[in-house]
Amino acid sequence: MQGDLCKVDDIQKVFKLYRFEAVIHFAGLKAVGESVSKPLRYYSNNLVSTINLMEVMSKNNCKNLVFSSSATVYGQPESVPCTEDYPLHVTNPYGRTKLINEDIMRDVHHADPEWKIVLLRYFNPVGSHPSGEIGEDPMDYPNNLMPFVQQVAVGRKEVLTVFGQDYPTRDGTGIRDYIHVMDLASGHTKALDKLFTTPDIGCAVYNLGTGKGTTVLEMVAAFVKASGKEIPLKYAGRRPGDCREVYAATEKAEKELGWRAKFGIADMCRDQWNWAKKNPYGYRGHQELEVHAQKFIKSEPLSNRHWAL
Numbered sequence: 001m002q003g004d005l006c007k008v009d010d011i012q013k014v015f016k017l018y019r020f021e022a023v024i025h026f027a028g029l030k031a032v033g034e035s036v037s038k039p040l041r042y043y044s045n046n047l048v049s050t051i052n053l054m055e056v057m058s059k060n061n062c063k064n065l066v067f068s069s070s071a072t073v074y075g076q077p078e079s080v081p082c083t084e085d086y087p088l089h090v091t092n093p094y095g096r097t098k099l100i101n102e103d104i105m106r107d108v109h110h111a112d113p114e115w116k117i118v119l120l121r122y123f124n125p126v127g128s129h130p131s132g133e134i135g136e137d138p139m140d141y142p143n144n145l146m147p148f149v150q151q152v153a154v155g156r157k158e159v160l161t162v163f164g165q166d167y168p169t170r171d172g173t174g175i176r177d178y179i180h181v182m183d184l185a186s187g188h189t190k191a192l193d194k195l196f197t198t199p200d201i202g203c204a205v206y207n208l209g210t211g212k213g214t215t216v217l218e219m220v221a222a223f224v225k226a227s228g229k230e231i232p233l234k235y236a237g238r239r240p241g242d243c244r245e246v247y248a249a250t251e252k253a254e255k256e257l258g259w260r261a262k263f264g265i266a267d268m269c270r271d272q273w274n275w276a277k278k279n280p281y282g283y284r285g286h287q288e289l290e291v292h293a294q295k296f297i298k299s300e301p302l303s304n305r306h307w308a309l
């Protein structure tokens with residue numbers, strides 16, 4: 001069923017039709033740059049949706065929740081790997097909505113211990129379903145590294161801009177913990193198992209990452225190897241708000257959820273390339289995308305046009 005979590009009625013309709021044991025709450029706006037220019041849109045959507053959802057869940061006596069949080073709540077940590085008890089520090093409105101949502105959930109559990117909540121802090125999800133049938137298809141200009149790399153590989157973009165080559169890292173580019181979406185998915189089923197089998201889980205938090213840091217250039221090299229395509233690069237300054245290096249401590253998830261990532265960056269790139277070559281224009285196909293782009297160009301002010309060109 002489709003609905004808007006900012007509309008309580010939409011949620012109530014679903015809860016009238018079905019009885020749920022638990023909810024996995026993925027919905028939210030997630031573009032960091034857009035959140036800086038449109039903070040109210042982010043606060044309004046990402047917070048109101050969560051509050052409405054939890055209110056309707058509570059009324060329907062469904063108090064088991066898994067939430068998509070993000071490693072963005074660690075900001076630039078003092079040291080890596082980040083353990084779940086690190087101080088939380090956000091640098092943009094998107095990140096702040098994740099942190100406020102986490103705080104809301106901690107408060108709700110504190111007020112009503114019947115709530116059982118798992119906060120999953122995702123690191124950098126990439127890759128696709130191994131079938132090549134399900135993958136990431138950004139609706140507008142791709143902000144994240146791998147969707148951009150993919151669009152260069154299929155010829156939709158000419159060149160990848162590498163943001164920053166002067167970080168104190170092994171090749172000067174930023175380090176992240178890339179995790180295969182299939183591993184991320186299995187982390188959710190493990191989190192649900194944990195909720196259902198742990199009466200006193202409270203509001204628990206787990207990192208979903210591999211524990212390994214990879215630079216931008218290493219990630220590009222892995223994609224070149226998997227695809228056989230060239231990825232032309234150009235270098236630009238650091239992207240505002242970017243941190244140098246983040247990767248996950250994985251021990252807590254391993255010990256308490258019985259989960260650890262199985263896939264490495266070669267698998268992520270292989271599966272992402274399989275999706276990309278089968279669906280170079282995503283789910284919508286080339287023609288539909290062109291029509292959409294033309295409409296967008298006509299209706300949007302100049303400053304918003306760049307993505308469609």
Ligand SMILES: NC(=O)c1ccc[n+]([C@@H]2O[C@H](COP(=O)([O-])OP(=O)(O)OC[C@H]3O[C@@H](n4cnc5c(N)ncnc54)[C@H](O)[C@@H]3O)[C@@H](O)[C@H]2O)c1
Nearest residue numbers: 003004005006026027028029030049068069070122124125
């Ligand atoms: N992809 C990442 O790099 C990453 C990293 C950390 C956390 N996350 C979080 O994981 C979740 C899923 O991310 P994704 O990559 O699949 O993003 P996505 O943008 O592909 O999917 C989010 C979905 O939420 C829906 N949505 C937004 N507001 C809604 C509302 N008010 N009512 C109903 N639906 C609404 C959107 O329409 C979209 O389909 C998000 O909460 C995101 O912040 C993602």
Ligand SMILES: O=c1ccn([C@@H]2O[C@H](COP(=O)(O)OP(=O)(O)O[C@H]3O[C@H](CO)[C@H](O)[C@H](O)[C@H]3O)[C@@H](O)[C@H]2O)c(=O)[nH]1
Nearest residue numbers: 070071072123124143144145148161162163174216239242
């Ligand atoms: O065109 C690009 C895009 C990204 N990068 C670099 O690639 C790395 C990864 O950037 P992403 O935008 O893919 O990912 P971020 O780590 O910046 O952010 C993502 O992961 C975070 C968690 O770690 C948050 O969840 C956030 O919302 C999500 O966008 C960074 O060093 C970035 O500077 C480039 O060089 N060129």
